[in-house]
Amino acid sequence: MEQINLDEKVLLAYKGPFHLNILTVFGNYVRQVCCAENNAINKLYKVFFELTQNVAYYSADRNTLNDMSNAGIGKIFLTDESDNFRMTTSNLIFKEQANILVEYCEEVNSMDRESLRIYKSKKRSMLNPNKNGAHIGIIQVGILTLNKVDFKVEHVNDKHSIFTISAIVNKNYPLLNYNDE
């Protein structure tokens, strides 16, 4: 049973399949329900799709529709923390992916924004374009938010773990070209 924290201002909580049509509805809702500068809303919207499509593509727990398309199952939690929004996703992963994901998140957290842009370009150039996903979503989250991601891996059983990641999106980002800073 999930704990309810009455001090949290919850804007969205969902557990289930991350099919694209559901994500589209939630994405539009995120843009409408979050009160902040346009720049922050844009960032939140982009972070929403990077995190949720990671669950859709890579969750080890899958759901199949009548048309045989399938999507990952997971959880998303969006809260308003007065100065920022916190978006958290969780999903089941295979045990052998845990260390890879932890190293990936640590690597992203160790870099500044400009290093992340170069890292993204390098990874993007090595991708197979004929596959879903780009495996650079977490780098993009770091670039967009200018904050480190919180993450953890929890043991489930011999085969599976749960991967949880949180992104912090500030409510006020400067409305200027970052190159002018």
Add this chain to the structure above:
Amino acid sequence: MNNLVIETLPDMPYFPEVNFNVDTGVCEICGESYMEDSYKFYAPVKDWITEYSQTGKRLEFHFKLTYFNTSTSRIILEILDLLKKHREAGHQLVINWYFRKSDPDMIDEVEDFQRESEVIINLIELN
């Protein structure tokens, strides 16, 4: 060779609108792009550019994407690579990318595309 027109459906906003005109060489991609299987959606787009390029005519490309996921960004680089080949073959090329002031991250995205693809992209701010 025909025009390439893909319209956006209201219940599927994750597909962008595509409008490529074979007579004028003006090509537009508008809206959002975060579909699954992005490589399937963009296959006819890339095929059209490859075929058009063989005509040797001027190409004017307008990116009016307000959001695209990282998976789509990989395909955009492939499109830019095709456009680069068009220019390298000695044909005229103009690429414009439109963005809103409320989305300065888009400027960085386009700068990264420019650096990676080595093509000139004109950034145009929308009011």
